[in-house]
Amino acid sequence: xxxxxxxxxxxxxxxxxxxxxxxxxxxxxxxxxxxxxxxxxxxxxxxxxxxxxxxxxxxxxxxxxxxxxxxxxxxxxxxxxxxxxxxxxxxxxxxxxxxxxxxxxxxxxxxxxx
Amino acid sequence: xxxxxxxxxxxxxxxxxxxxxxxxxxxxxxxxxxxxxxxxxxxxxxxxxxxxxxxxxxxxxxxxxxxxxxxxxxxxxxxxxxxxxxxxxxxxxxxxxxxxxxxxxxxxxxxxxxx
Numbered sequence: 001x002x003x004x005x006x007x008x009x010x011x012x013x014x015x016x017x018x019x020x021x022x023x024x025x026x027x028x029x030x031x032x033x034x035x036x037x038x039x040x041x042x043x044x045x046x047x048x049x050x051x052x053x054x055x056x057x058x059x060x061x062x063x064x065x066x067x068x069x070x071x072x073x074x075x076x077x078x079x080x081x082x083x084x085x086x087x088x089x090x091x092x093x094x095x096x097x098x099x100x101x102x103x104x105x106x107x108x109x110x111x112x113x114x
Numbered sequence: 115x116x117x118x119x120x121x122x123x124x125x126x127x128x129x130x131x132x133x134x135x136x137x138x139x140x141x142x143x144x145x146x147x148x149x150x151x152x153x154x155x156x157x158x159x160x161x162x163x164x165x166x167x168x169x170x171x172x173x174x175x176x177x178x179x180x181x182x183x184x185x186x187x188x189x190x191x192x193x194x195x196x197x198x199x200x201x202x203x204x205x206x207x208x209x210x211x212x213x214x215x216x217x218x219x220x221x222x223x224x225x226x227x228x229x
Contacts, residue, residue: 032216034217034218036218036220041202041223042222042223043120043204043206043220043221043222043223044157044204044206044218044220045220046217046218049216049217087156087157102147102159102162102208102218103159104149104156104157104159105156106155106156107156
């Protein structure tokens with residue numbers, strides 16, 4: 001089972017900020033939060049990841065709560081091309097050994113409205 | 115450019131035939147993964163490999179087989195034992211061990227249709 005919970009779908013107006021929540025209440029101390037998005041019929045694309053501090057890159061910002069049990073991905077100025085399924089996953093920052101299978105849930109289908 | 119390549123993009127097979135999907139990466143990643151995605155669903159893990167000549171079953175391994183003879187290649191065979199093979203198949207890779215870049219890279223997928 002996925003370690004994260006996300007709403008199945010969200011709408012956002014073009015040009016506005018899209019805020020996508022993710023709950024990961026059982027996250028371990030060595031696990032990062034990763035976000036990916038998948039445009040229809042393509043492979044998922046990495047967006048951003050973080051451990052406990054807020055992170056920002058050219059695509060998005062990631063806000064992680066102090067207790068690390070939830071996070072929010074922010075797309076500051078959503079465009080129609082941001083319509084996609086967004087996946088939040090948690091995994092150790094290192095891989096190797098054990099059952100590190102990169103588990104994905106169903107994600108959030110974000111629809112940007114013109 | 116470094117990346118992960120899946121081929122072919124579309125594949126048609128008759129029921130009862132085995133078919134092998136290709137996945138190649140030139141990212142020097144140790145770990146590779148195969149996922150299956152059905153319409154409106156998330157990614158389900160079929161098999162993964164952390165190192166050459168070793169692989170583990172994921173959540174839905176029945177009816178599938180893999181090999182990992184080379185670091186850069188992780189082919190997936192969909193056998194006739196797979197009851198519902200028609201799906202979108204995704205391959206991914208990640209570096210093994212720590213480091214600044216630990217995110218997974220995905221191929222563009224192979225859409226398999228069995229008729």
